[in-house]
Amino acid sequence: MAEGPTINTIARHAGVSIASVSRVLNGLPTREETVRRVLRAAEELGYVPNSVARSLKSRRTNQVAFAMADIGNPVYLAMVREIQPVLRAAGYRLLLHSTDADVADELDVLRGLGERYVDGLIMIPLRVTEGHLSALAAARAPVVVIGSVPEGAGVDNVRTDSRTGVRLALDHLYGLGRRRIAFVNGPADTVPGAARAAAYREALDALDLPYDEDLVEVGDFYRAEGARAVRALLDRAGDVDALMCANDLIALGALDVLRRAGRRVPEDVAVVGMDDTDLAAVAWPSLTSVSLGSARRGRAAAELLLDRLENGEREPRVVTVEPRLAVRASTVGARAAEEYGENGAAGEAGDGGEGAREAGRTAGEEGIR
Amino acid sequence: MAEGPTINTIARHAGVSIASVSRVLNGLPTREETVRRVLRAAEELGYVPNSVARSLKSRRTNQVAFAMADIGNPVYLAMVREIQPVLRAAGYRLLLHSTDADVADELDVLRGLGERYVDGLIMIPLRVTEGHLSALAAARAPVVVIGSVPEGAGVDNVRTDSRTGVRLALDHLYGLGRRRIAFVNGPADTVPGAARAAAYREALDALDLPYDEDLVEVGDFYRAEGARAVRALLDRAGDVDALMCANDLIALGALDVLRRAGRRVPEDVAVVGMDDTDLAAVAWPSLTSVSLGSARRGRAAAELLLDRLENGEREPRVVTVEPRLAVRASTVGARAAEEYGENGAAGEAGDGGEGAREAGRTAGEEGIR
DNA sequence: TGCGTTGCTGTAAACGTTTACGGATGGGAT
DNA sequence: ATCCCATCCGTAAACGTTTACAGCAACGCA
Incomplete structure (x- = not known):
């Protein structure tokens, strides 16, 4: 597993500086000749940008986590199914946390946001304790909670009735x-x-x-x-x-x-x-x-989170999904x-009902494998 | 969302160098007095280490991806259910890719390994093309394939019969x-x-x-x-x-x-x-x-991957799960x-059969919300 | 007193990017 | 010929860690 080429390798190979390489790769205006040389070198070396380094600099990971009690539960599954494509379309990867409905685990996840390995979190706690509320208030990244949370919690919230x-x-x-x-x-x-x-x-x-x-x-x-x-x-x-x-x-x-x-x-x-x-x-x-409306709730949560990621200082919003x-x-x-x-x-192709159709997919696409 | 404290903030606060802070936080031998001051500062400031920076330096992300056609499929779900706890116990986070059984998507995932956002990948391709084989050979991180793959592919492989x-x-x-x-x-x-x-x-x-x-x-x-x-x-x-x-x-x-x-x-x-x-x-x-044996296959794949992550240069192994x-x-x-x-x-608590019991869990734990 | 140890700490480099800044070059206007 | 400006590019700093290395103080010993 040879160490892959970096921006430095390419710079040397193309006879330019790393700044130029970066500019070319990010599509910033550059002289034609330079662009060609960089792209050629990148191509030849099979360069792939290192997302970790990029994240460190940009302070964005392009990852979002979804934390629920147990992925085996069909309800959460329906949510994941909706959340995933929404996030993916926006360029985010999805990370899964199964907390086993363990309060301590849930709090760990919230605290873990400080590690900055994700840009945001969608969470669906089974119980909402004092600890949750203070952890939510202190969260270092945007959180969307599925399931009712008190008004003052200061987070986006998706509810059902x-x-x-x-x-x-x-x-x-x-x-x-x-x-x-x-x-x-x-x-x-x-x-x-x-x-x-x-x-x-x-x-x-x-x-x-x-x-x-x-x-x-x-x-x-x-x-x-x-x-x-x-x-x-x-x-x-x-x-x-x-x-x-x-x-x-x-x-x-x-x-x-x-x-x-x-x-x-x-x-x-x-x-x-x-x-x-x-x-x-x-x-x-x-x-x-x-x-x-598990599917609808999942989608709403994903959309709220995306919106919040682009517009950090919005007022918290509450979305209610009608049963x-x-x-x-x-x-x-x-x-x-x-x-x-x-x-x-x-x-019907084994789907749970509304979600799939609302998303504009056909029953065929929705079908399972 | 105030910028969180870094190792630098703590160093200043505790009146020591960042090296000392790092040493204390990593449990390296340090003078008692320094340890106390650092820990105290870290505590007061609510310091949480930045995992991105850590990953950049250590070249490990502690993340593993699982790529399958569609998370909605109960078969894959059963696998995720087994994979997740195994990885988690070993300190890895799980990332999910739904590829919609799209060959191009699958290849993208393989190429994406070059971005180094995960340490390894478990993948279950629906079709295995030439493209898959060459992408597997060129993969920049360990891959475990669930589903038969030719002998020469050079990757760990979990099969069923x-x-x-x-x-x-x-x-x-x-x-x-x-x-x-x-x-x-x-x-x-x-x-x-x-x-x-x-x-x-x-x-x-x-x-x-x-x-x-x-x-x-x-x-x-x-x-x-x-x-x-x-x-x-x-x-x-x-x-x-x-x-x-x-x-x-x-x-x-x-x-x-x-x-x-x-x-x-x-x-x-x-x-x-x-x-x-x-x-x-x-x-x-x-x-x-x-x-x-979806559950058993999932677990086997996770274990193979973990093993490979610790022991990179092993010969590829094939595990077959009996139906x-x-x-x-x-x-x-x-x-x-x-x-x-x-x-x-x-x-039974809605589980799929063998997997849960084999894993030593009880039906109760396994049950779905 | 001088020297080698030991134990601890700080400085700086490195990981791979992005980007602010300034330098070089060349062309046009005066 | 001089000056200015635009264009392109390179240098270097920064993101937040880890860690090699060297410095320093204290100490024992000759």
Whole structure:
């Protein structure tokens, strides 16, 4: 792995100074003859500029980091999928941090900004602690947070409105005649957990349905936990006729348990998930799910960050992405689901719904490998 | 965003030279008193070392890139999931390149190594052209290729054995009494496409089954394409009793089409996918799939790269990952699938199977938000 | 007293760029 | 012939580190 040529090598080779080489390579006005000699030397030597040196001088790395809990989660994945091309088009490389939802890790990432290995950061914390707020305030590079953050935090913020999201789902279930609507949540001390719990109560209120503790079970955002929670629910309240699940994984667990228990979905129990991930369309019956616009949130975050990178002193901005309900078989049955078309399980190239189309891509391009 | 303190600021603040500061911060032997003053100043000023400057001097970036066609593909995702923690544990950051399976893009990434923004690269090309081989030979940093590459390429290589993989699937189907086993492939000019096509012929041979052109359909590796291909197949050869699909997405498309056509899976038609992605366990009926060990391949690649980074002049090494068959309901029916347990649709935290467990993680940790 | 050690520190060069500044050259105007 | 200006280019400094080297002080020993 021979040491590559530098601007110096080229200068010697072309018989000019390094300043001239740099000028030519950066397209600054230079005498024709010099340009030719430099380009020829560069070509011959296979010169490639060293981005580290360039970064040191220019104070820009052309890299942006995305930090989330776990890249394995389809929600974050949908975001990465949108973020990547946006950044790439603007000339940025994307760096990935999986924090395992570990608060200390998240803070490390924020502090790490001081190392200047990226120009900016998109982060999606599961919990927002005091530590987060002060680290955000002290951050040495622009940060965009996905997930609600207090007004005063001074960072660009992309939110979703889980209140409305849960509301959409419950209205839908109510409209289908369901009255015993249970709720399976993830940990209450996470941002989404807390928001969704509150949203559930409010939505019940709005529908004049009573809040029944027996109908609420708290577990974790995983499939196995979802299954466990649903088993507990069925034991306790056998008469539930609908399940509102705080994310799609929980809902998938629910489908398994219901199947085993011999309850038909949706005839006996309707199931709604949340996040509208790829999995929702693949499940059987296909899963009605509240889309919180992961793709749109990802794109918005990337765009906010790019804007901020070009215009450092703007006021922090808050973008809110409206939820939508993707109606599928788990609430209206397979037959009817077909008619909703758009969201149906069949025919679409495995994408999660809105994001891809909004981005102006075709289903074909969106398809996976 | 005030300019952060540098080693110079600290030196002035502590009344010592920058060399001393550097020594203290790097733990080189220094007088007690100096150490204290430097650390104190660093603390007070909130000093964070600039990684760009450090990289320039040390010629190491502590970054590694992973280049694949599309991060949205669950196969690559499974790899990222394994690669990330391995690299992270060794102190490397992970950079992601989505190349959209574009040959020019892939070559750009290889040439980009000359910019030295990463110490190494893990790449998984969909096609391997002459251009790839020469770019690999000229690469300015260590590269590990996932996917077969000719012996002479001079790079570390992680392979799978799709021959055996397809063989496992066909043996399984044959064992279940299936004799009209169709094959739905992706583009023949891709590395996996070509390999799987050849493997199908061989496996038929080994089973003494005739090769029937009518039973082969070529489309693309997407779900919609899979659906289209299967419709064509059914029109042409209504008597198929098994479908070997070249990846899980195709298989999902197949499940949809079969359901619509009123063919029961697996009673009328058994379906096998390939790659054993997360989706296989979620589908209904859950999908029997050939695991090509994406997770294991990812980990192996990361380990090869790390090894090479520490030991640059080693001979290139080839690691081959053995395929396995994950038997689920789409071939043996839901009842029997339960008994295979391990691979069943229920209970596991949405992971793709082997990878997570091999890595010594628990299902809980693995789970998706 | 002088010299060699030892232990610590500071100076300066280096990594590979970009860029401010000034010097050289040549042409046109006076 | 002189002066001015424009054009092009080279020198050198700077970005923030690491590190080779040399200097210095204190000390032990002859």
